[in-house]
Amino acid sequence: MAETTTRPDLHEEIHEIRRDPGAYRVLTGDRPTGRLHLGHYFGTLRGRVELQDLGVETYVIVADYQVLTDRDVAERLQEHVEDLVLDYLAAGIDPRRSTIFAHSAVPALNQLLLPFLSLVSVAELGRNPTVKDEIAHSRQAAVSGLMFTYPVHQAADILFCKANLVPVGRDQLPHLELTRTVARRFNDRYATVFPEPAALLSAAPVLLGTDGTKMSKSRGNAIALSATADETARLIKGAKTDAERHITYDPDARPEVSSLLLLAALCQDRAPEQVAQEIGAGGSAALKRTVTEAVNDHLAPMRARRIELSHDRAHVRAVLREGNERARAQADATLDEVRKAMNMAY
Missing domain, CATH: 1.10.240.10 (Tyrosyl-Transfer RNA Synthetase)
Structure with missing residues (x-):
């Protein structure tokens, strides 16, 4: 597998981004499976706010469909989605400058999955080390097709808005490399539509949970940002x-x-x-x-x-609705380009 193009950590790159923030578009986000914790904040969330404040166009996905990758049912989903948006807003994500949207609310984004799946092989999906680890820790009785194709879903999340910079930890680099592969193969096979996004590696080391293992919502060892x-x-x-x-x-x-x-x-x-x-x-x-x-x-x-x-959940829901509308407009425009490139604009 080719080496993923990376950039230095945010603090080293900050001068270049400040010189031309308009040259960057970032896609980042989380699965709504519970409250965000200190590992999320120091690992990615604080950096997102920093990028936004520099003037970088930022899309923040609430990846609700992806909750189903490692579990059979998405429990308390609406509550978790709203709590996630609350965490974003409290941490400083500004919906006037960043687009916060739900995965399931953007049909054109998900429609990109079909042509993208045609660009990767089963063997390539099976070799992905992150997928192997997620399958090993899955809560499902059997591995679903959604779990197996998870990296292609992430490719659609990133490429629908033509993000060219993605903040990730090192464990997510294989996913991003597959996204770059999808973009490159689509451009070679049809027409140049997508950038090949670079990884922006966080400088923050992994924080351990209270039990001495990696801090994680699922392990019950995390300190939530919203804890008293x-x-x-x-x-x-x-x-x-x-x-x-x-x-x-x-x-x-x-x-x-x-x-x-x-x-x-x-x-x-x-x-x-x-x-x-x-x-x-x-x-x-x-x-x-x-x-x-x-x-x-x-x-x-x-x-x-x-x-x-x-105290104003209506405002939280309004933020998400407005973000969904902006994301849908972008996804519709990208899908139109894809259809034209594939000679499917009937």
């Missing part, structure tokens, strides 16, 4: 550490302690080594107090905005 200060304190108090009293930042030898230090450092815009030095021999209790204070202080304005916004 007391809930946050309780979760951090129960976080896994180690028996060594002197606190040091050593991700290889002390991953749980180091992840907590990193979390405090990210919230305070400091180096984790500096946080560790200040705690010193205070032990895990002092570490957890420091992290709790840092997280609650950092998230307090966001949480206040979320509570205020949650």
Whole structure:
């Protein structure tokens, strides 16, 4: 498989983007399977707001159809969709400058799936390492066709709006490479319609959950952005550490302690080594107090905005409706180009 074109992390690239933000179009988003957590925020959400504020055209997808990739039923879907939009708005996604839309509300986007599937082989889908991992952790009794073709769905999500920059973690690079393959093969076979999007890798390392494994909604080890200060304190108090009293930042030898230090450092815009030095021999209790204070202080304005916004669910739904309309217009225009290129404009 060819190497995916990547760009440096956002902070290194920021000067180039500021010089010409109009040259970029970004597609990013999440599955509505529960409340966003600190891993989402420091991994992608904060960067999305930064890109938006620089003037980059940004599409944010609420990937509701993709909830069904690893489960048989999408439970509490409307609630999760609205909660996701609330998290976006509270974090600073501005619907006047970014298009927030639901996957299922854009028929022309999904219509791109058929020609895209004709451009990839079953063997290529089967080799995708991310799909293999998702199948291994699937909640379904059997692997569905939707799960197997998940990367092609993502290609449609990205290419319908002609995004040329996609913020991803390293585990998503195989998906993005397939998107680039689809774009290249369509352009070669029919006509040049799609860009080959580049990956914008996040500089944020993986944050561990309270149990010492990767922070994840499905594992129940995450600290939600919308958690209360007391809930946050309780979760951090129960976080896994180690028996060594002197606190040091050593991700290889002390991953749980180091992840907590990193979390405090990210919230305070400091180096984790500096946080560790200040705690010193205070032990895990002092570490957890420091992290709790840092997280609650950092998230307090966001949480206040979320509570205020949650009192007007009609506004949340209006944001989504307006975003759906803009996304539909873009998808319709792209599908028209695709039909003409394929000689299907009857």
